[in-house]
Amino acid sequence: MAETLLDRIKILAKEKNLSLSEIERNADLAKTSIYTWKTKTPNARTLEKVANILDTNIDYLIGRSNDPSPIDEEDDPSMFFRIDMRNVPEEDREEFKSQLRLLKDFAFKQIEEARKEQEDKDPR
Incomplete structure (x- = not known):
């Protein structure tokens, strides 16, 4: 049971x-x-x-x-994105997670670049 x-x-x-x-x-x-x-x-x-x-x-x-x-959301990006992995075939899960890590890193990089660009335009 x-x-x-x-x-x-x-x-x-x-x-x-x-x-x-x-x-x-x-x-x-x-x-x-x-x-x-x-x-x-x-x-x-x-x-x-x-x-x-x-x-x-x-x-x-x-x-x-x-x-x-x-x-740890850092170790498992599917948890960061709250993705249900049940429909992802077992053999594809690591590659899927790798792609999610890249996406997450890209998003954070874009945010940081936008922040720096804004600071350069508007220094306080």
Whole structure:
């Protein structure tokens, strides 16, 4: 049987020696609210708070990934762009991510160049 959101939170909480009450308190949640997630899914902001407390990622919590490692957006640009990679064939994913890194770097370079150009026109 697949693990539920609640199951995964319990597993990670146990590994980190945290009670569900402590997680709720640290995430500014009502008491026992995590238990309601056995049948309901919280909003993204709440999931993000819990994922941060448990040092994991939202995809792991909701069962889209089996890797509980936190995701570094620098290392995985698909997370920076929030792209659903499920439809990208496995053999194309690394190349896809490489192209996204190039796109991200290009965008930041363009922004920096525009900022410098503006500063040159309007020095304060």
